[in-house]
Amino acid sequence: MTRTVVIDPVTRIEGHAKITLHLDAGGHLTETRFHVVEYRGFEKFCEGRPFTEMAGLTARICGICPVSHLLAAAKTGDKLLAVAIPPAAAKLRRLLNLAQLTQSHALSFFHLSSPDFLLGWESDPARRNVFGLMAADPDLARAGIRLRQFGQQILELLGGRKIHAAWAVPGGVRSPLSQEAKEWILERLPEARATVTLALDLYKTLLDGPLAKEQRVFGDFPSLFMGLVTPEGLWEHIDGRIRFVDAEGAIVADQLSEDDYADFLAEAVEPWSYLKFPYYRPLGYPEGIYRVGPLARLNVCEGIGTPWADRELAELRQRSGRPVTSSFAYHHARLVEIVACLEAIEALVQDPELMHGRVRSRASLNRNEAVGVSEAPRGTLFHHYRVDDDGLLTGVNLIIATGQNNLAMNRTVHQIAREYIPDPVPEGAEIPEALLNRVEAGIRCFDPCLSCSTHAAGQMPLRLQLLAADGAVLAERTRG
Amino acid sequence: MSVVTLTVNGQDVAVPAGASLLEATRAAAAGVPTLCHLDGLTPVAACRLCLVEVEGAGKLLPACSTAAAEGMVVRTHTPELGEFRRMAVELFFAEGNHVCAVCVANRHCELQDMAVTVGMDHSRFPYQYPHRAVDASHPQFTLDHNRCILCTRCVRVCDEIEGAHVWDIGSRGGQCHIVAGLDEPWGQVEACTSCGKCVEVCPTGALFRNVDTTAEKHPDTSLPALLRSAREQHRWRNQ
Numbered sequence: 001m002t003r004t005v006v007i008d009p010v011t012r013i014e015g016h017a018k019i020t021l022h023l024d025a026g027g028h029l030t031e032t033r034f035h036v037v038e039y040r041g042f043e044k045f046c047e048g049r050p051f052t053e054m055a056g057l058t059a060r061i062c063g064i065c066p067v068s069h070l071l072a073a074a075k076t077g078d079k080l081l082a083v084a085i086p087p088a089a090a091k092l093r094r095l096l097n098l099a100q101l102t103q104s105h106a107l108s109f110f111h112l113s114s115p116d117f118l119l120g121w122e123s124d125p126a127r128r129n130v131f132g133l134m135a136a137d138p139d140l141a142r143a144g145i146r147l148r149q150f151g152q153q154i155l156e157l158l159g160g161r162k163i164h165a166a167w168a169v170p171g172g173v174r175s176p177l178s179q180e181a182k183e184w185i186l187e188r189l190p191e192a193r194a195t196v197t198l199a200l201d202l203y204k205t206l207l208d209g210p211l212a213k214e215q216r217v218f219g220d221f222p223s224l225f226m227g228l229v230t231p232e233g234l235w236e237h238i239d240g241r242i243r244f245v246d247a248e249g250a251i252v253a254d255q256l257s258e259d260d261y262a263d264f265l266a267e268a269v270e271p272w273s274y275l276k277f278p279y280y281r282p283l284g285y286p287e288g289i290y291r292v293g294p295l296a297r298l299n300v301c302e303g304i305g306t307p308w309a310d311r312e313l314a315e316l317r318q319r320s321g322r323p324v325t326s327s328f329a330y331h332h333a334r335l336v337e338i339v340a341c342l343e344a345i346e347a348l349v350q351d352p353e354l355m356h357g358r359v360r361s362r363a364s365l366n367r368n369e370a371v372g373v374s375e376a377p378r379g380t381l382f383h384h385y386r387v388d389d390d391g392l393l394t395g396v397n398l399i400i401a402t403g404q405n406n407l408a409m410n411r412t413v414h415q416i417a418r419e420y421i422p423d424p425v426p427e428g429a430e431i432p433e434a435l436l437n438r439v440e441a442g443i444r445c446f447d448p449c450l451s452c453s454t455h456a457a458g459q460m461p462l463r464l465q466l467l468a469a470d471g472a473v474l475a476e477r478t479r480g
Numbered sequence: 481m482s483v484v485t486l487t488v489n490g491q492d493v494a495v496p497a498g499a500s501l502l503e504a505t506r507a508a509a510a511g512v513p514t515l516c517h518l519d520g521l522t523p524v525a526a527c528r529l530c531l532v533e534v535e536g537a538g539k540l541l542p543a544c545s546t547a548a549a550e551g552m553v554v555r556t557h558t559p560e561l562g563e564f565r566r567m568a569v570e571l572f573f574a575e576g577n578h579v580c581a582v583c584v585a586n587r588h589c590e591l592q593d594m595a596v597t598v599g600m601d602h603s604r605f606p607y608q609y610p611h612r613a614v615d616a617s618h619p620q621f622t623l624d625h626n627r628c629i630l631c632t633r634c635v636r637v638c639d640e641i642e643g644a645h646v647w648d649i650g651s652r653g654g655q656c657h658i659v660a661g662l663d664e665p666w667g668q669v670e671a672c673t674s675c676g677k678c679v680e681v682c683p684t685g686a687l688f689r690n691v692d693t694t695a696e697k698h699p700d701t702s703l704p705a706l707l708r709s710a711r712e713q714h715r716w717r718n719q
Contacts, residue, residue, distance in 0.1 A: 048613075050622060050624075053693065053694065056581075056694030057582045169693045390617050392616050
């Protein structure tokens, strides 16, 4: 009799999802699926609204990375207006995205994933969360929380609030950076640098020891990688063009424009998930699997362009290869990107042009269709709008970073399940929680953002069901 | 000038003959809430928030459109009035599509402020989620019917102050909506002078400037009173 093991919900991620492990009659694992079980409908209900509202509307998709949607929407709006935004606005938007990357990566590493590394995969699930981390290592937990606060505070200094600040608008941004804000950022930078140094040292020590196996079996497979790069091929997060590299590091396509995304990206739909499955069109589905996000950005670029980040990137490549194909290395890549962000923030706030008062270009609608792109913490984000002559939306397509990692997340959880779940699973046997936690952790590597909702770590219950082929529940365990 | 005296919440007040009950309650600093009323425009008593109790009247009376009379005994804040006002605001929210978070008028919206004033934390009435249109045909301004509460301030300011009479109310009952010209797209109404007064007096985000995005609307509702008094006092040289 075939069986399905369900991990529902997946915890310590942003949004609602479940994982199913499909066993054949002999108890052998045949398939592992990552299901996104929520439906948002933004693409539909934005239709009919003025395009100027999209920055505010789409920012509401997510409470963790509203900035990503804000920037993609504002950039799409710039193109509908057909204006060049003032240089100060372009730099302020860069600063906003750097702060966003910093806070989101800090959240992923310290709050969501480090409890697995530091407290142990087998530790009590009720304590395997940020609160457990506070009890075990209060200094580290505090430093991590303050690093996230650093990023969040910059968002507030720029946009007036930490979450959902509708500060970036078509044509630029609403207000310049104040002198006090600049001074605050410079004052807090050394502490942020110290925290990421601490995290990197700690992580590398773990990588040399307890996490060596995870690095090998957590989604190590060949795929394409996609991300933005500068014209020179350096790391980029908001401007720049799109580059694909393959699993050997060879450049497959370079300097692609977001305007042509439909030529190189296509989306497949599976009946068991609300998340679409984008793929690289020239290779077809599912062979066109590609990954986006921090690891992909580091894999596609020649270098970062700042000294400390370039040193860390070199070490990442030395340890894990170039390109890095293990999905577990997303965690390391996130820390390297925080370094890159801190260096870029420091350079930006000292740029006199940043403080220039003119930050918004005004214009009326001049185009009926545009595509905007930005690098969200989780990867490349596309907004594509069509508007009528009055500026009301007639079509919206959002290609979200997490969706682009969908194929890779499915492959990762399958690889982990194959490694850790007993083969075959004896009839009626329970699978230990620690093994299922590793399967969940495969998803956490990608730091997926499945919705605007966030959940305090450890508060979501985990429901595990063993189902008969006819769907009858044979065994059930609940935690939390 | 003749004067009428009355009691508001136990306090004796005197107002000029012909003054409204709303003016009398203001003289007593009673803080009667209003939404459709705007100084400088003719009262229409559409929103029902200024209802007050007048002894012997037999029913609640809208303060904005009721004349103050000698010897009236008025109560402005009773538990029953509080309940009615909250219910009226809940009905406004349930009737339209008011999404404060992404609205252009967020934090500068009189409906939002009124919800706070009357202590509304949820609507006990089911939201109707009506299908309503957005008219973005005007080159400078947009009318979003989803956010309209039919206060008719735009209708009145355009008619009484600007003298263009672009706006009217069309249809009946639950289908009532603001219409431009002869129910045409706003951008095609030749009578519109693009003065923007309707946008300034709109209490919600129903009327806004195209360049404004989320929470960027900063209306100036003092305009009608200013213009009316300037006109009446002949402050302009060509009058």
